[in-house]
Amino acid sequence: MIKTSATATVAAATPMPIVGIGASAGGLDPICEFLASVPPDGGFAYVVVQHLDPVHKCMLPELLKRVTGMNVLEVEDGMPLRANQVYVVQPHNDMRIEHDHFSVRPADERRGRHLPIDIFFRSLAAHSRDVAVGVVFSGMGADGALGLKAIRDNGGLTLAQLPSTARFDPMPAAAIAARAVDIVELPGQMAARIVAWWSTQQSGVPEQAVLQRDGLQQLFQLLLKQTGANFSDYKLSTVLRRIDRRMKLRQCASLADYVCFMRSHPAEVELLFKELLIGVTNFFRDPKVWEYLMGSALPQLIAAHPEGATFKAWVAACSTGEEAYSLAIAFNEVLEKLRPKARYALQIFATDLDDDAVDQARQGVFGADIEADVSEGLLQRYFMPAEKGGYRIRKDVRNTIIFARQNVISDPPFTKLDLLCCRNLLIYFTAKLQEQLIPLFHYALRTGGLLMLGSADTPGHFSQLFAPMAGAGRVYRRLDASINRVANYFPTRVSSVSAPILIEPNNSTMNGNLQNQVEQQLLKKHAPAAVLLNAHGDILYIHGRTGAFLEPAAGKANWNIHAMARDGLRHEMAELLKRATQESGVILVQGLIQRDETGKPAQALDLTAEAMPDTGPLPGTVLLTFATASLPPKKRRSRSSNPHVLELEQQLAQARLEIQAVRDEMQASREELKSANEELQSTNEELQSTNEELTTSKEEMQSLNEELYTVNAELQSKVDDLSLVNGDMKNLLNSTDVATIFLDSALRIRRFTDQTTQIYKLIPSDVNRPLSDIVNDLLYADLEADAQNVLRTLVFCEKQIETHSGGWYTMRIRPYRTVDNVIDGVVVTFINITELKQLEARLLSQPKDAGRV
Structure with a gap:
């Protein structure tokens, strides 16, 4: 009863689904075809945004009334939004949705600044989120692509007309090229796809995928087998959100059903793989970083080699190549400014996990929208005109870059680098993987080499490996450090073929030298029961009988000390291990009371933790020992006759330790949240600035294209009429x-x-x-x-x-x-x-x- 009631409450709170329809030149026919196939009582609201001539009266509502049984209205400011209605935007107006009502404002009077479809789609994405639907039909330009991406990022459904069936295909083609479209379909078939998606949405696809570890394990295995990519180290929240989208599109009621679907449809594995990859890049992103690189870092690198040199750089997660080409252009600009007598060259290795993105990067062809990021002078010096109004990178610049597919997690890194660029990639990985990659980057760089990170990335607590450059943003210089502190992780291709697991123990080889060292260390402590742990608490080696202190946790096998510790020891162990990694020497906790199944004190326990030496084969590990002791005798005190005073004092001491540990964790979490909030605010401002610049560069051309095609359509109609009249007159005269x-x-x-x-x-x-x-x-x-x-x-x-x-x-x-x-x-x-x-x-x-x- 409780479950049914909760489900009903959720269903009742589900907002009304809204279908936004964007079209331009040639869009009337597909709009009519789509609305003709829509059931009039389906419960959806339909909003049509089409580029219209502001000079002439809008006839679109009258035309749509002929093909649908729903009421067709022209939107007015403040009009409420209702189901089973079709709404049409007025010409030369911008429309948004606010609190289930329309907000209509006059468009910007400046020519070339009117993108009504993107404006409405973004408002729809913010208003309806995962129950929003965006559809793009025939039209010129790229209006609607950014709006569809906003809907898709918020969990909604996006569709585009099959470009081959559109009278003018640039709009649907631009949306598809931007990877903002879930379904490419004929207009008459879209209504059925939307209804099927909504049925799955209402059924409540399980959001407990995180609990279905076996299904998630199988899904990761399928991805690894077919694509060679291991996503078990990606942030689970991001992965689950992308998986949930594909489950809804495929109408799978559970994660197990979706895994079965993937097994029978290998193409779905590739689609999910593309969904999980996030390729966001542009030329000269974060201008302050590039200004520092061209004004200070690269000139200093050149000055340090007066006899000439060939430098090496690695751009990890290069996506479609803009970052790599920006680096090549920056190096050429510095050489042009300095004009050194010696010969210098920069060899760039650009890698990514997405084969399609790497292939596109190899072409070196970009759209006209790069004008917003690349100055006119750089465009003239480093680019040539390409087809469809785009740009092609200069051949000599292209030849300085080697593009290849590479998995930064599982493939060996490039080494002896002077510059390593890995921007906004670490934010998608778990903290554990980040702590492995930062030392790996340190290993790949030369002494004094530069590490360029994104605005949301940091080296974490590895301050002994990298030092931030003053006034450089997220640019860090490599410091010299003991190799023993950074050599605990080195990826190889062999590791990529193993099955991904949610918790990976360190499978270090238990060779004879390691065993001898552990045994000698135990002999010094009179050979008590002990375990060897890594920094994450994973058990590497067990000595003696530890069953009284540890037991396997129920469910999937988990060799982590925090999961295996018996009741009453878990918090003490966590605090002890934390202190051991931060302090030198032996950390001791005495007099812990273990209880039996009836709750009575069974034995006393002394715990010791000691960090293994950095010069050993396994630096960063901790040796935890267990020593039993007899229960202390009960003492009679004149002030109290309670026999449990000693026990209560022990419990009080343990509670104080737990409280202190919780306080420390809360303080650390608070600092991390504050830092993350500042980074998010900075990223948001940069994204807003980038969006404004892109909009400014595209809007005038968009407006001109729309007007030209409107005039062309009118002229074509007049030419047809004139041809008909000429034919009639000729036949009349001849007759x-x-x-x-x-x-x-x-x-x-x-x-x-x-x-x-x-x-x-x-x-x-x-x-x-x-x-x-x-x-x-x-x-x-x-x-x-x-x-x-x-x-x-x-x-x-x-x-x-x-x-x-x-x-x-x-x-x-x-x-x-x-x-x-x-x-x-x-x-x-x-x-x-x-x-x-x-x-x-x-x-x-x-x-x-x-x-x-």
Whole structure:
């Protein structure tokens, strides 16, 4: 009953699903096709945002009413949003959703700054989040792509028209290229896909995937087997959020069902792999970092090698290559400024886990939107025009970079580097993996080498490995440190083929030297029961009988000391291990009371923890020993007759230790949250600035394109009408069987009927030629003079003219009047009267009395 009630409460609180529809040139037909397939009582609200001409009256609501049974309304400011309604935005307005009501404002008056689809989609994503649906149909430009990405990032559903079926495909193609589309479909099939998605959304796909460890383990294994990528070290919250999206799209009710679907559809593994990879990059991201690099770091690196040198750099997680090309351009700019006499070169290794992104980076071709990040001077010096208005990197710059697929987690790193760039990658990894990669980066760099991190990344507590550069943002210089402090993790390709597990013990080799060292250390402590632990509490080695203190936890095997410690020892062990890693020497806790199953004191226990020496084979490990002791005798005190006073004092001491440990953890968490909040605020400001710059660079071209295609559509309609009228007029004139010539004011031929060719030797190419240049069959030389006289006097002229072949025509010359009542030439018609003349001649030749009786 409780479960059903909770489910009903959640369902009742589910907001109304809203479908945002964006279109531009050629979008009317797919919109009509989509709405015609929508059930009128499906419970959705539909909002249509189309680029419309602000000068003309909007006819879109009247057109949509013909194809749908739902009510179609033109949006007004403050209008409430209701289900089973279709809303149409007014021309030249920006629309948003606020508290289930529409907010309509006039668009920016400046030309080229109107992207109504992106504006509405972003508002929809913030308002409806995971129940928002975005659809993009035919249109020019890229309006809608950023809005769809916002909807997708908030858990909503995004669809785009199949580009091959769109009259103008740039809008859906741009959305697909931006990886912002979940489903690419025909307009008539989209409604069924949306309904199926909503059914899965309402069914409540389990959000307890974190508890389904076996299913998650199998999913990671499938990803590892097919893609070679191990996602078990990624932050679980990010991974689960992406998995949940794919489960809803595939209408899988549980994680086990989704794993079965992946086994039978290998393509889904690739789609999930693409979903889990986050490729965000652009040229010269964080300008302050690049200013420091070009103004200080690179010149100092060059000055340190006056005889010349070839430097090495590694750009990890390069995505589509913008970061690597930015580094190459920066190095060339520094050389151009310094003009050193010696020869210098920079070899860049750029790697990423996404094969498609690496292939795109190898091409070195980028869209016109890079103008927002790259100055005009750099564009002229390092780029060439490419197809579709884009840019191609200069060949000599491209040849300095080697692009390759590489997994920074499992593949060996590049070494002897002068510069290592790994920006905004660590934030997607667990803290454990971050603590392994930072020492690995230290190992890969030369002494004094530079580590460039993203605005949200830090080296953590490895202050002995890297020092921040003053005024450089997230740029750090490598410090010399003992190799024993950083050599505890080195990835190899062999590790990538093992099954991923959520908790990985350190599988260090238990060789003879390690065993001898552990045994000698235990002999010094009179060989008590002991365990050897790494910094995370994973058990590496067990000596003696530890069953009285440790027991395997229920469920999947877990060899972590914090999970295996028996009741009453867990908090004490945690505090003891923490102190051992921070302090030198032996840390001792005496007199811990262990209880039996009935709760009575069973034995006393002394715990000792000692960090192993850094010079040993396993630096950073801790040896934990257990020593039993007899229970202290009960002492009678004159002030109290309570026999449990000693026991209560012991419990009080343990409680104080626990409280202190909790306080320390809370303080550390508070500092980390404060730092993370500051980094998020900084990142948010940078993203807002980047979005504004991108919008400014694209908006004017977008507006011009929309206006051109609107005018083109109008012209095309007029041309079609004109062609129809011309065809009608030509057929009408030919059907009269009258020879007609249209002349302009200079007596040049404008048009003629087919019957005219019997009098004048005309062909179609004679149009615009003077009539006097054409050979004719008339015994009449004053036609041009009579036509000029008609133009001058506007008096109708009619004559009967004979031809060389013996024919007769009635010639009429009339002024040609335009629709504006302007004389613009003459119309000459020839009516064949040869038979009439012949009959008249026969009548005249008969005697006068031939008819008398």
